[in-house]
Amino acid sequence: MGHEPIRSLELRGITKRFPGILACDHIDLSIGEHSVRALVGENGAGKTTLMNILMGLYQPDEGQILINGEEIRFRSPNDAFDHGIGMVHQHFMLVQNMTVVENVALGMKSSHRPFRLDEAAVRKRILEVSEKHELPVNPDALVWQLSVGEQQRVELVKTLCLGARFLILDEPTSALTPQETDELIELLEKMSGELSIVFISHKLHEVKALSDTVSILRRGRIVFEGRTENHSPAELAALMTGHEVELPRVDSTVVDRSDARGLLSIRELRVRGDRGNLALDGVTLDIAAGEIVGLAGVSGNGQRELAEALNGLRKPESGSITLDGVEMAGSTARRIIDEGMGYIPEDRNTEGIVPSFSVRENLVLKDVGEKAWSSGGFLRLRQIAKNATDLRDRFDIRCPSTDTAAGSLSGGNIQKVILARELARGPKALVSVYPTRGLDMGAEEFIHKQLLARRSEGVAILLISEELEEIMNLSDRIAVIYKGKILRIVPGKSATKRSLGLLMAGVSDE
Ligand SMILES: Nc1ncnc2c1ncn2[C@@H]1O[C@H](COP(=O)(O)OP(=O)(O)O)[C@@H](O)[C@H]1O
Ligand SMILES: [Mg+2]
Structure with missing residues (x-):
């Protein structure tokens, strides 16, 4: 590597302006060895910008970076890599149609290592790293074939193969399932014995579980720094947003709606997935006007296909979908929109907006x-x-x-x-898919309040989520989906995390 190991890393007075925005405002941050520093803040607080400056992706307008007390200047991420600093970005930087080996080799090549690269050497290095850190990867898999969790593992392996001793992870859990998140936290805990980690997140229970110290950024400034164990999640949330955060809860007086046909009514819906499999296998579900039905489940159990079928983006094989009495199964997306369906899609950047x-x-x-x-x-x-x-x-x-x-x-x-x-259009029903995934608490609170307000205006809302807190806080009734079938429907009031967790894992006996 050619550089002595990092014992201390210090950012001093780092300032970065973008047109109309002061993204980082004289930030001081110092990070010691073998520690986990959480960097938290709402969306847009400046976390990614600060770390991109540390990685040499951006040059600061003002300020210095010091390693072991000496000022250094990174002109590119390769310079940072040479000092043993690596970053796993929020949006992975893998080449989709290359294999894992090829991706890692690409990273090694571009960081002008002294040794010659051959595939066997890269493969050996991958296997070493993956064994040492218990990060199983298949070197020959094509990246596009891997799940998000697996791709992240590849990013981690790649970064470690490049010799990172100082690891930055930018919202690593935002696209993971709850199980994958738990696994990652456990893994990082183990790694923190020999690496320094900067962990960017706004999920405060993760911050609590993993970090030693926490720095809070708000609108480009560090507003707080302290030992994590001394501060409750509620305190940290208030510091992060600048106000007390209280996620709203539905005030549900559950009436028995089991025999009524909902405003949005799904009957025996069968839908095929991309691979020709039966992604939905006879789903029946009713959502009344003024009701939120939460659909709990580990993603990949038919949620995507259900949302797409409800919005005319995927043709059902059989079954019926009615909105206010009008049959819509197999209708075009245009007609479904005109009939009063609102949709908050899973992938907000590609399906929700035209960027x-x-x-x-x-x-x-x-x-x-x-x-x-x-x-x-x-x-x-x-x-x-x-x-x-x-x-x-x-x-x-x-x-x-x-x-x-x-x-x-x-x-x-x-x-x-x-x-x-979607709400300004005055929809009759709303399908909302992972609506707060990756969002900070302020935005989450806002979105939850909006959903509850529409509920009291009589909108029928299907809330698809993996976050049990969210589902339990907002739903009148909770349906659990597993392998394309509704395993059970329970009143929101009587649901517990444990019972839902078991159902989500497919365990349905009482
Ligand atoms: N390349 C860029 N050009 C212009 N504005 C940017 C750029 N990158 C970030 N910003 C702005 O800087 C602010 C901080 O963004 P970011 O560092 O991504 O925040 P965070 O990671 O905390 O969500 C935001 O207002 C964002 O819109
Ligand atoms: Mg960011």
């Missing part, structure tokens, strides 16, 4: 043909702009301007754009 379109365009995306937004073949730009500023204020969308490309916003703000658009 290159402005915020204001995205807010009328589904209705550009409507009289309100166009007349005589011309867009009514003033109305579209006014609509955008109204919704921006109502939904607290934080963007430099409504002209900004929606794709450049943070995840939480993109989600608010989608929510604003």
Whole structure:
């Protein structure tokens, strides 16, 4: 590696401006050896920017980086790698149509290592690292064939193969299932014996479980630093958001709706998945007006296919879907939208918005043909702009301007754009898929309040989630899906984490 090991790493007065935004505002941060530092903050607080500066991806406008007391300047991530600093980015940087070996070799090549690379050597290195850290990977698998959790493992192995002793993980759990998350936390705990870790997250129970010290960023500034064990999640949440956070709960007086046909009614729905398998195998579910039904389950048990079938994006093989009495199974997405279906899709960046379109365009995306937004073949730009500023204020969308490309916003703000658009259309029913995945607590609180408000206005809401807290807080009834079937439906009030967890794992005997 050619450099002595990092005993101390210090950021001093780091400042970074983007057009209209002070992303990092004179940040001081120092990190010692063999420790786990949690870096927490709401979306847009500046966490990723700060770490990208540390990695040499961005140059700071002001400030210094010191290693073992000496100032250094990284011109690229390769410089950081040479000092043993590696980062697993939130959006993985793997080449999808290459194998694991090829991806790792690519990383090693670009970091101009002194030794010659041959595939056998890379493979050997991968196996060493994967054995040492108990990170099983198949060197010959093509990346696109791997699940998100497996891809993350490959990223970790790749980073460790490059010799990282100082590991930065940017929201590593945001796309993982609960089981994968637990596994990762356990793994990082073990690794922290010999590596230094910076763990970016806004899930405070993870921060509590893993980190020794915590630094909280708010709007580009460090607002707090302390030992994790001395502070409760509620305290940390308040510091992170600047106000007390209390996630709302549904006040549910469960009436027996078992024989009533819901406003949104699904009967014996059978839908095939991408691989031709029966992803939904006879699903029957009713959601009444003014009811939230939570669909709990480990992702991959048919949730995606259900959401797609309900929104006309996947043709059911058989069965029926009615919205307010109108049959919709097999209808086009357009017609389903017109009948009053709202949709918050799983992948907000590719299915929820057009990233290159402005915020204001995205807010009328589904209705550009409507009289309100166009007349005589011309867009009514003033109305579209006014609509955008109204919704921006109502939904607290934080963007430099409504002209900004929606794709450049943070995840939480993109989600608010989608929510604003779907709710402003006054839907009868709403299918909401992992609506707060990867979002911070402030955004989560906001979205939960919105869902409950629509519930009291009589919208029938299907809430698909893996977060049991979320499901239990919001649902009148909870249905558990497992391998394409509804295993059981229970009143939200009587559900426990343990019972739901067992059902999600397919254990259904009392
Ligand atoms: N390349 C960029 N160009 C312009 N603005 C950016 C860029 N990267 C980040 N920002 C802005 O800087 C702020 C901090 O972003 P980021 O560091 O990604 O926050 P976090 O990781 O805490 O969610 C946000 O307002 C974001 O929109
Ligand atoms: Mg980030």
